[in-house]
Amino acid sequence: MNKISEIGSTFFAYLRRPDLYPELRRKIWKNIFNRSSGLRGKEDAEKWCASQAISEEEFIENILKITFVPFEKLFPQEFEMALQAQAKSPVKMGGAGALSVIYYINEFTDSKESIETGVAYGWSSFAALASLVSRNGTLYSSDMPYILQNNSSDFVGCVIPEDYRHNWDLFRYADKESLPKIFAKADAFDVVHYDSDKTYDGRMWAYDLLWNKLRNRGVFMSDDVGDNAAFKDFCEKNSHQPYIIKFDGKYAGVIIKE
Numbered sequence: 001m002n003k004i005s006e007i008g009s010t011f012f013a014y015l016r017r018p019d020l021y022p023e024l025r026r027k028i029w030k031n032i033f034n035r036s037s038g039l040r041g042k043e044d045a046e047k048w049c050a051s052q053a054i055s056e057e058e059f060i061e062n063i064l065k066i067t068f069v070p071f072e073k074l075f076p077q078e079f080e081m082a083l084q085a086q087a088k089s090p091v092k093m094g095g096a097g098a099l100s101v102i103y104y105i106n107e108f109t110d111s112k113e114s115i116e117t118g119v120a121y122g123w124s125s126f127a128a129l130a131s132l133v134s135r136n137g138t139l140y141s142s143d144m145p146y147i148l149q150n151n152s153s154d155f156v157g158c159v160i161p162e163d164y165r166h167n168w169d170l171f172r173y174a175d176k177e178s179l180p181k182i183f184a185k186a187d188a189f190d191v192v193h194y195d196s197d198k199t200y201d202g203r204m205w206a207y208d209l210l211w212n213k214l215r216n217r218g219v220f221m222s223d224d225v226g227d228n229a230a231f232k233d234f235c236e237k238n239s240h241q242p243y244i245i246k247f248d249g250k251y252a253g254v255i256i257k258e
């Protein structure tokens, strides 16, 4: 599909979904007036991340004080089945992040309620739920419908093991619509994992909101914090002391709420 026909198909796919009209309005506005939001301050953010980055293992062992065993070694059978489910999915989506970090921040907080934005195949959901199910906790997730793909809702979260799904509550809207619906069901969380709208403005809107819903001693995590300066600015503005974790050539930011 060339760029023009992709824009046309996306537009008409949105028109068929009245529940997504608010997101369509925001996308049109962003594409006309705010195109730089994705990469704003990227150079500074990357330097800032590189100057303090630690590995997954260092974070888990030295900061969380938990013995590090990689997530895929803790749950080898479930992990193998998840790889198979991903291979079978006809829909191409975003891949896995720092799964061990996600699992261990849920363990560290003894989380009963966690929230994540951005699901795709569901690797991060799988990692959070692997911890949450042991306490019968709940993961609340937000992800946009994949509007260009037919029946893609059957594939969002496809790698999540079947017996974890009772503990999973998925909201299929843009975050601006999903988050208020989630907050109507749960008002405070032990873990926040942000991995959806990566623009500067999208992050700044959601970071403030999600931070205020995080319990004391809760853990806030955001992926791809080197993409633009939103996470750096959020930390500096609020005097948060973050940990920056380098994983697969990208950076995740984590803050423990004191």
Ligand SMILES: C[S@@+](CC[C@H](N)C(=O)[O-])C[C@H]1O[C@@H](n2cnc3c(N)ncnc32)[C@H](O)[C@@H]1O
Pocket: 093, 094, 095, 096, 097, 117, 118, 119, 120, 121, 122, 123, 124, 125, 142, 143, 144, 145, 173, 174, 175, 176, 195, 196, 197, 198
């Ligand atoms: C990188 S993927 C998530 C990967 C997942 N967290 C993992 O680690 O396995 C990003 C997801 O965010 C979703 N997304 C992007 N913008 C969004 C928005 N404004 N509201 C809700 N979801 C959004 C996309 O549909 C996509 O599935």
